Amino acid sequence: MDFYTVLSERGIVSVNGVRIPVTLLVARCPYRYIMVVEETPEMIEGRIQHAVIESLLRERGWETEVKLELTLQDPPATIVGKIDAVNHDNHLIVEIKSGKRLYGEYVMQLEIYRWMWYRLHGQVYDGEIWFVRNGRVEYRIRPWLRDPQAMEPIVVSRLRQLLDQLNTPESLCVRNEYCFLCPLYRRCPATRRG
Numbered sequence: 001m002d003f004y005t006v007l008s009e010r011g012i013v014s015v016n017g018v019r020i021p022v023t024l025l026v027a028r029c030p031y032r033y034i035m036v037v038e039e040t041p042e043m044i045e046g047r048i049q050h051a052v053i054e055s056l057l058r059e060r061g062w063e064t065e066v067k068l069e070l071t072l073q074d075p076p077a078t079i080v081g082k083i084d085a086v087n088h089d090n091h092l093i094v095e096i097k098s099g100k101r102l103y104g105e106y107v108m109q110l111e112i113y114r115w116m117w118y119r120l121h122g123q124v125y126d127g128e129i130w131f132v133r134n135g136r137v138e139y140r141i142r143p144w145l146r147d148p149q150a151m152e153p154i155v156v157s158r159l160r161q162l163l164d165q166l167n168t169p170e171s172l173c174v175r176n177e178y179c180f181l182c183p184l185y186r187r188c189p190a191t192r193r194g
């Protein structure tokens with residue numbers, strides 16, 4: 001299957017334009033994000049943990065699984081995302097994670113959601129990352145986050161780079177410390193480069 005077909009099957013390109021998920025914008029290796037669709041056992045467990053915590057939050061009046069969609073003119077693309085939980089009383093956006101480590105991508109994801117929220121609703125919300133396990137919140141982190149207005153040029157720059165890279169799929173491969181776990185490892189252009 002050629003790369004363009006994969007992009008259209010994932011809903012990233014279509015006759016209506018380009019739709020870029022926030023998770024793709026912040027992905028450590030965008031190529032893997034696009035090409036690998038099957039869920040790992042960790043992802044399935046993460047999904048279950050999300051469902052449990054989000055259900056508890058809904059009972060307490062939080063909004064969960066909040067979809068965001070923001071269309072830019074330059075570059076022409078729509079950024080789409082889904083915030084795990086929003087507390088409107090406390091003006092707080094929460095990203096739920098079921099792993100144990102805080103990665104830079106998680107913080108960037110939160111910053112982009114805050115920026116989108118600001119662009120769409122004109123309000124600045126705080127942001128936290130909650131690490132969950134066994135159906136409860138183990139710890140909460142409130143990382144230092146850039147001002148939402150300062151995020152716009154950063155997002156636009158990253159978006160432009162990503163759109164360019166979609167034309168040369170091998171440029172989307174970014175080697176990282178988890179390549180050895182990647183299902184594409186043996187046929188990945190980056191690892192074949194040595």
Ligand code: SF4
Pocket residue numbers: 029031032173174175176178179180182183184185188189190191
């Ligand atoms: S092996 Fe590494 S660089 Fe190649 S697709 Fe997988 S994660 Fe990306």
